[in-house]
Amino acid sequence: MTEGGTAAGRISFLLSLRAVRExxxxxxxxxxxxxxxxxxRLSGSASNKQPWELVVIRDRTTLRALAGVExxxxxxxxxxxxxxPVMSGGRVEQEAYDEGRLCxxxxxxxxxxxxxxxxxxxxxxxxxxxxxxxxxxxxxxxxSAVSLGYPKEGGRRGRGPARKPLSEIVHExxxxx
Ligand SMILES: Cc1cc2nc3c(=O)[nH]c(=O)nc-3n(C[C@H](O)[C@H](O)[C@H](O)COP(=O)(O)O)c2cc1C
Numbered sequence: 001m002t003e004g005g006t007a008a009g010r011i012s013f014l015l016s017l018r019a020v021r022e023x024x025x026x027x028x029x030x031x032x033x034x035x036x037x038x039x040x041r042l043s044g045s046a047s048n049k050q051p052w053e054l055v056v057i058r059d060r061t062t063l064r065a066l067a068g069v070e071x072x073x074x075x076x077x078x079x080x081x082x083x084x085p086v087m088s089g090g091r092v093e094q095e096a097y098d099e100g101r102l103c104x105x106x107x108x109x110x111x112x113x114x115x116x117x118x119x120x121x122x123x124x125x126x127x128x129x130x131x132x133x134x135x136x137x138x139x140x141x142x143x144s145a146v147s148l149g150y151p152k153e154g155g156r157r158g159r160g161p162a163r164k165p166l167s168e169i170v171h172e173x174x175x176x177x
């Protein structure tokens with residue numbers, strides 16, 4: 001593989017992905033959004049079902065409304081745009097996995113352009129509220145959104161602790177070693 005500079009540079013890019021929840025106001029160019037959507041479109045999925053559609057939201061009023069429903073996606077309120085994956089509503093386990101991959105790819109493609117992002121989940125009454133706001137049919141599954149925008153300097157970052165060391169999570173040959 002030779003695309004995109006050295007292996008060290010590409011690894012460093014992957015290591016640099018962090019959740020960004022506060023954004024500047026400058027718009028994200030359509031070319032960037034097109035790249036993000038293309039990378040999302042090419043995501044792998046269980047049995048290659050590609051069980052997703054994507055709602056791209058730029059309207060500030062809608063973003064604020066989505067940020068206000070039950071869940072953990074309040075960062076949508078200040079995002080330049082949001083992408084809500086609408087999953088087909090089929091096999092739950094496979095689709096959850098597929099949706100995670102999709103969102104990670106959206107975040108990485110955005111990051112390649114210097115655009116920050118964060119996942120936000122909708123829960124409880126937030127889910128039907130999102131469907132209502134976006135006109136999503138009842139039988140489809142909505143679980144998350146990705147907020148996107150250029151990162152605000154000094155903005156709120158990572159809510160969790162630092163990552164666990166490899167020594168805590170990697171086992172050689174058999175679990176427990
Ligand atoms: C499945 C999943 C669900 C998440 N849900 C939310 C969420 O609802 N709201 C939010 O602000 N961040 C959410 N996040 C982002 C995590 O909080 C974030 O990845 C984690 O805290 C590590 O942050 P960092 O990448 O900045 O280090 C979610 C991430 C994943 C993978």
